[in-house]
Amino acid sequence: MVKIAPSILSADFSKLGEEVLDVEKGGADYIHVDVMDGHFVPNITIGSLVVDAIRPVTKLPLDVHLMIENPDQYIPSFAKAGADIISVHVEATPHLHRSIQLIRELGVKPGVVINPATPVSTIQHVIEDVELVLLMTVNPGFGGQAFIPSVLPKITEVRSLVNQTGKTIDVEVDGGINPDTAKQVVEAGANVLVAGSAIYNSRNRQNAIDMIKGSL
Numbered sequence: 001m002v003k004i005a006p007s008i009l010s011a012d013f014s015k016l017g018e019e020v021l022d023v024e025k026g027g028a029d030y031i032h033v034d035v036m037d038g039h040f041v042p043n044i045t046i047g048s049l050v051v052d053a054i055r056p057v058t059k060l061p062l063d064v065h066l067m068i069e070n071p072d073q074y075i076p077s078f079a080k081a082g083a084d085i086i087s088v089h090v091e092a093t094p095h096l097h098r099s100i101q102l103i104r105e106l107g108v109k110p111g112v113v114i115n116p117a118t119p120v121s122t123i124q125h126v127i128e129d130v131e132l133v134l135l136m137t138v139n140p141g142f143g144g145q146a147f148i149p150s151v152l153p154k155i156t157e158v159r160s161l162v163n164q165t166g167k168t169i170d171v172e173v174d175g176g177i178n179p180d181t182a183k184q185v186v187e188a189g190a191n192v193l194v195a196g197s198a199i200y201n202s203r204n205r206q207n208a209i210d211m212i213k214g215s216l
């Protein structure tokens, strides 16, 4: 089954609790939280305080995507705040395996992320250690960007790597996902779709989620 993970990056932050509940009621499977530090990516967004604030609002898993340098310093605070999944970028941590181990030791599901320009071979050595692989389908930093179609063969490559393990590991995509692009990424092998603007820019979030699901 394909899962939908609305990114709260495109939500109205003045009423974030309601915005989270709205997509939960609308059929979301995960809540995707985009953490940016202004160094690894050219934007600053959410800290662990926000994860702590939305934790009691929803029963859905909080899928925390760290787009930050030196992630090991901040992983414990996101785990304490109630993250269910924490994903780190291969490009942002010098000791990827150590970061993944740290996440697992804290009782959280570890994920690994690669940018559009990063080859799949960079995550081959940790594939058995993660619960989720996130492929960026835009260059990270902002919502509302156009989907990069050259990532499609990499999604298929990751799916085949995951299948070789025999384990249940999510293949998630993030960036420019909407009813026009969702079918392509699912056919390529993705099973978790992050969507920010396609869901939160719509007045009726249930309808927006149904439109993505209905396009598959």
Ligand SMILES: O=C(CO)[C@H](O)[C@H](O)COP(=O)(O)O
Pocket (backbone or CB within 6 Å): 007, 009, 010, 032, 034, 065, 138, 139, 140, 141, 142, 143, 144, 145, 174, 175, 176, 177, 194, 195, 196, 197, 198
């Ligand atoms: O990680 C992100 C940006 O770095 C966002 O999750 C992503 O861009 C989703 O937004 P949209 O669906 O509007 O493209």
